[in-house]
Amino acid sequence: MMKFACKAIALGIFAAASATTMADDKTSVYGITAEGEVTVVTDYRFRGVTQSSNNPAIQGGFTFSHESGAYLSLWGSSVDFGISGVSTETDATLGYSNSFALTPNMQATYDVGVIHYGYIGSKSNYTNETNGKDGLAFTEIFASLAFPNTIFADDELSVGVSYSPDYWGRTDDFWYFNVGYSAPIADTGLTGVASIGYNKLKNKDALAIVAGGPGKDDDYIDYKVGVGYSFLGLDAGLDVVGTNISKSGMTKNDKKPYDTGVIFSLSKSF
Template identity: 35%
Template sequence: MRKSILGLSAVALVALSAPALAQDAPTSEITVTGNAAVVSDYRFRGISQTDKRFALQGGITVAHASGFYASVWGSSIDDYVAAGSDQELDLIGGYSKTFGAATVDVGVLYYYYPGSGGANTDFVEPYASIKGTFGPATAKLSVAYAPKAKALSVGNGKEDNFYVAGDLSASIPNTPLGVSAHLGHSYGPSYLTIGKGYTDWNVGATYTWTHLTFGISYVDTDKALYSPSGRNISKAGVVGSVTASF
């Protein structure tokens, strides 16, 4: 997560023998950032949450210079995801700290599905990651564990889920272009895997123009999973996105 650093400075404005008249205001220790996006398909760990249709997404993050942050992110979803709910809200709290070229990030994510009619759909997922930057490239290793919960059950009582992933990304020097690659594995069985575990991967590219980022990625899994409409929502596909950051 992005952080701001407190910078408190005073600049005296002197005219002839007159005393100081003004000074700069202190820089805030709190940074607020946000984004809004349109995506051609919302893929969560390789599986479509929108029946391979468009989704509207957006989020906001409040970060403190100490490294603590809180975020809210949301997306439209199809009603098969969470007992009829048509939206997902992710409530996130965490801490990020940089040590030299490495950044460690730990936190907890709460998946909330309003409109699910009181069904057991919400669950908590603590996560941790470490990433390192090497010139224009960044490598990241992350893990996430959802403790046993009714929302993750596939008929065997409370179940848990474990996810591990690796990501590579790089900006192309002197251009607005970026490239990325992702490989992850979900360990089941749980509702997130709908049976045994599976692997997901994707490769992508982005183009940034002022506050807009245009993205395209190829997403695939080694799983076959079908929605109520009969679509294979884990099948390979190309996903496009337009994201505005502020």
């Protein structure tokens, strides 16, 4: 807890200092703008599965965007997989995003790119017992489409797909398909969010490594339903997150990494 608190304080001071030196309107240099974000979550879930042993995590990152639509994002988070010497995730994304007219009255936004998920120390502290490969790191290519104002004003529907040739924990081929939706809730200032994703791994052993479970399936569904609210320059979120991974024959404690949970997050952009 002391280690987590020190990280939170350090990042909080850094965010506050950065916010005072950056104007509300992002300054462009050679067509490039920069923005950052610091977040605290009660449980870091990735595709429905905890990355922090169901404990709080501190996260933060920067995105450098060019007026052409190209961007570079650097992001990090504390993690806890129960693996000695592995406590930090560091990701880097290189992508391109732009809009086009889907119809005369609707603009759609596409986003394509590649992202590398890194885990400091995992190369020397983790070995996949099924194939003898070391490390947790993996790389994905992704593509998504977002459609605003589909049903209500200011709502958004998104669809996406990702592929990794060697997924988390060196578990070989992986596909991910997801659909998301967000919309303002009347005049409350709240935004409702929902998403569902389909995870397809190479085999049952791969799923057992990535998410646990009794090893009966090679795929699973993750989901999220929640609300967001902005106040005093902060963004808060309260989400119900879970999966349909089989839990037969497991103890309550063993189910927790991917069982349904309520997650609270608080973030500050600058």
